[in-house]
Amino acid sequence: MLPEVDAALKKGATVVTAGSRLSRSLRAGFARARQAEGKRAWTSPDILPWNEWVMRRWHASSDAPPPLNGTQEESLWRRVIESRERGLIHTGGAARAAMEAWLLLHQYRLPREHPLWLQSRETAAFRQWSHEYGELTARLDRIDAARLPDRIRPAPAYLAGFDTLTPQQEALFARAPGTVRVGEGAARCRAPVLATLPDQEAEIEAAAAWARDRLDRQVGIIVPDLHGARKTVDRVFRSLVPGAYHISLGTPIAEHPMVAAALNMLELAVRPAPIDSATRVLLSPFARGDLARRALRDVEMRREGLWEASLESVGAFPEAAAAASALPRQQTASRWALSFSSLLAAFGWPGRPPVDFEAASSWQDVLADFSSLDTTVNAMTAGSAIDWLRRCAASRTFEPANRGEPVQILGTLEAAGSEFDALWITGFDSESWPPAASPNPFLPLALQRERDVPNSSPEQALAFARRVTARLLSSAAEIVVSHAETAEDRPLRPSPLVAHLAERKVKRPQPAPPRRPATEPFEDPAAPPLEVSGAAPGGARILELQSHCPFRAFAETRLRARPMEHPDPGLDPRGRGVLIHEALAHLMAAIGDSSRLAGPAGAEIAEAVEHALRRMADESAFGKRLREIERRRLTSLLERWLDVERERRVQFQVVGVEVKREVEVGGLRIVTRIDRVDRLPDRRSVLIDYKLTAPSPEAWEGERPDSPQLPLYAVTHEEALAAVAFAQVSTAGLRFRGVSAAAGALPKADEMDGSTFASRVAAWRDALETLAADYCRGEATVDPKDGPKTCEHCHLPTLCRIAD
Structure with missing residues (x-):
């Protein structure tokens, strides 16, 4: 601290600083100086930042109401801009930029009646806004921070930390004889x-x-x-x-975990929120209730395909739901602040101790800012109240106390x-x-x-x-x-x-060696042998995962370490696949055999589409507009798919759709579901599985096939086989991809003689029995089939620790 500042403070002078941090620093320096003098007590120095000093002088100079705070001022700018610029999308950004321009206009004494204001659309618009804003504040008999320095009676002070003074500040202190601007100290560093x-x-x-x-x-x-x-x-x-x-x-207090949780809870209580927001509420440590039960509810909602959730549909906070249902349609900001506090209490916020009291205090300041809107904003809806509360929280900075580190x-x-x-x-x-x-x-x-x-x-x-x-x-x-x-x-x-x-020359510091717990590495590539009565959960996917990586098969099917679903508005690829499956199953069951393909099938297609849409009739994720879009898409796909079916040169009969069977391979019992089974005139079967994207038959081959689903259906089918194929039915393509021992049974399938086909089925059986036996005995080695390429689409690297 400069000696002249220290001496002035000891005499009771006021020091005005450029910012809050310098005020704290000078107070700490003053205290150290008194301690160095051996004093145990002293009068607190009068040191305060510019904005606080201006407010002090305003209260000392006037009996007028307190000036507008930032939230109130923004609300008035928004009102003016919204009334003038009805097509403006980002009113909030324009309001904040206008507030900054208004401040600079007064700080630097820019003339408001100058022809330069008309030279651009932006400046002309602001000039009009500022006139209306000035008239609005005059009607309300309120003043803002930008105009305060022009209305106060100054008092002598020492000014510290100001690189420059604005013309407004210079004019103010010119009216206060005795004001001293403290300069910088002598250079202390001889050789930076x-x-x-x-x-x-x-x-x-x-x-x-x-x-x-x-x-x-x-x-x-x-x-x-x-x-x-x-x-x-x-x-x-x-x-x-x-x-x-x-x-x-x-950082904005809105980003503090405790306050972010409060805002998410309130948002969920007053209007449907995206599923990720609902997840944050369900998994919040600041809410009441069993966290494990809430986490399970989150998984359930995602599997249901909900991309948006309400507090009622979440179903985990009955007290909060009851409180939310009793909220009024409209009320003032201060009444909303009380309602929101009660609603948060119903959630159990802020949870169990310990509570971050600095953040809790800052949250109360946010509520106070929000409540101050009573003077500038009329009664508002719950949604508008939440929007304003978020703005207040985003504009208030939270800085943990400086403890003199x-x-x-x-x-x-x-x-x-x-x-x-x-x-x-x-x-x-x-x-x-x-x-x-x-x-x-x-x-x-x-x-x-x-x-x-x-x-x-x-x-x-x-x-x-x-x-x-x-x-x-x-x-x-x-x-x-x-x-x-x-x-x-x-x-x-x-x-x-x-x-x-x-x-x-400065070298980059070497990172400190990581602290590792005193543990002994232990590798165990085998899980306990599979012990289940009946079919193992997971179906054909067990063998697909075991082929890709034994550990992933163990983790997903036995530990149930499945990836989280991420629902999006509308239908995701899986939802579209379900629709196609439902529609095709209904359509082909109705058609029955190839003889029906000779005539039109418009009625059957329409009925199949309606059947599929009814099965996907969750209105929250499948609204009317989406239903109509999907109806047109499905109708077109089915019409085009029947053209592919008509290319088959062999008569066939549809003898099964969605055929569910419990089968055994290599000691593993699983349930399979074949999309469709056709029978040819020689009574051999054709197995068909519908896909949006169909892998080629090459993916079925080898000891570790990429796609063992159809080979599994083939080796466990009890009747004579003629062909197996994926049916790709999507806007990306419509075709069969498979292998056939019957000429003309499937268009563009890989055709072969009966012995070659039988040999291929036998090879599939050997590979699948080995995979199934490995799974049953607990083989769970971290062994991705194609190395990093296989791992690209795996969600388990933190569990398998393959990178360690």
């Missing part, structure tokens, strides 16, 4: 150095390792793009300096006025620093540049960056500035503002 690292993550790792060696001092880490790099920064510092760092940039991680602006013993500045490459100009689109560009609005021109951005760089390079006794060599394969150079610094 420049370090080059391979990439951004290497920069952050090097900075963290450097800070780890200086935990006995006050260390600052500057990350210009702290918002974008926050997750990487947190992960690296948690690994290298756990518990010894604080990130000044908070030795390593402080900040953005370039947040470091204003701060001093450290050691400072590492990352991200100073030529692309990132100086930052690119980004003028406000709602303000005339020429006026922005004329009034020197921040980021309005490259020249202004460069001047700003020079001031910040000079301030940072005088903020510590030891300073390292770094930049990355590359970003997304683009070469980078150091920023021209620091390229003159002496270079220091």
Whole structure:
């Protein structure tokens, strides 16, 4: 802390800072100074950030109502914009951009009656909005934060951490004789150095390792793009300096797990939500009830194909469902806040202790912001209330308390006025620093540049960056500035503002060896032998999985480690497959034999389509418009498929559809379901299985066939066989793919003589019996058939640990 600031505070002066962090830092520095003097108690220093000081002066200067908060102001901008721009999709984004433009307009004294406002559609629109917004606030007798500095009576103060003052601030303090603007201290670092690292993550790792060696001092880490790099920064510092760092940039309270859970619960209570949102509620640790039972309900809903769920259909929170059913149609925001609190209590939120009291307190602040809408928004529906509550939570920043950790991680602006013993500045490459100009689109560009609005021109951005760089390079006794060599394969150079610094070679730190538990590796490729009475669950898929990878067969069919379903609106490929199966089964049973194919089959097709649609009549996932689309698609497919059936040169009779049988192969009893069995005049059978995408017969061959389903049907069929085939029925193609020992039985099938066909069936039997026997005795080796290619579509790598 500068001596003049310390001396002024001891005399009771007020210090106004550019931001909250500097206020906290100065208070801590003042306390350390008093402790160094041997004092045990002292008067609290009067240090507060700019916005809080302005509010204090407003309350001291006026008996008017409190100014609009950010939520109230946004609601008024939304009202104005929605009334003027009815076709605008992103009203919220426009409202927030208008709020920023309104603030800059007042801070930099931009003239509102200037012809430049009419030179673009955006600036002309904002000029009209701002007039209406001003009239609206006048009718409400309210004022916003942008205009407060023009209405307050100033008082002398010391100003700390301000790189520049806006014209509005200069005019304010000109009316307060005795105001002192505290300058930067003398340069403390004689020789800052420049370090080059391979990439951004290497920069952050090097900075963290450097800070780890200086935990006995006050260390600052500057990350210009702290918002974008926050997750990487947190992960690296948690690994290298756990518990010894604080990130000044908070996150929206809406992202805190406890608050996110509350918002999801309320959303589910007032309107149907996507299945993933319902899952988050069901699996939330912040809700009441048996978590295992709720998890099972989640699996059930996904298997039912629900892509959207209501609180009632979830069925796991009866108390909350009862409370939700009693909600009024409309009420004010403050009444909704009370209703939502009661509704969350019915969910059991926030769950069992321990509760994050900082997050809970911030949630109460969100509810207070939301309740303040009573003065600017009329009674609203539950859906509108949830939308506003989410906006309030998204706009409120949650930052865990700064407990004076030795390593402080900040953005370039947040470091204003701060001093450290050691400072590492990352991200100073030529692309990132100086930052690119980004003028406000709602303000005339020429006026922005004329009034020197921040980021309005490259020249202004460069001047700003020079001031910040000079301030940072005088903020510590030891300073390292770094930049990355590359970003997304683009070469980078150091920023021209620091390229003159002496270079220091810094190596990327070696990662710490992972902590491994004291365990002894144990390999056991065999599971207990299969012991089931009757058929093993899993059907033909058991053999397919055993062929692909024995461990996957064991995990999916015996441990039931199946992948989670991810339902989407409409029908997924599996749902379309079910529709096709239902329609074809009904159609071919009605047709009965090949003689019926000679005439039209429109009535049979229509009935088959209606039958299939009735079987898929869940209106929540299969609405009227989708039914009509699927009706047309199915009708077309069935008409075209019958043309394929007419190409068969041998008479046939349909003797079975959806034929369910319990069979045994290699000691394994399973249930099979053959889509269709035809009989030829010589009484031999043709086995047909419908597919949207049909594998070729080559997939049936070898000791580990890729697709053993049809071979299984063939080797367990009790009657003489003529052919086996997949019938591909989809918009991608309509055809038979199979093998046949009867000429003309199936168009385009691979035809062969009877002995060759019999030999192939015998080879299938040998392969399937081996696979079945392996499964029964517990063979569960992690052995993907085609290596990584097989693993591409497997969901079990964390269970089988194949990469370890």
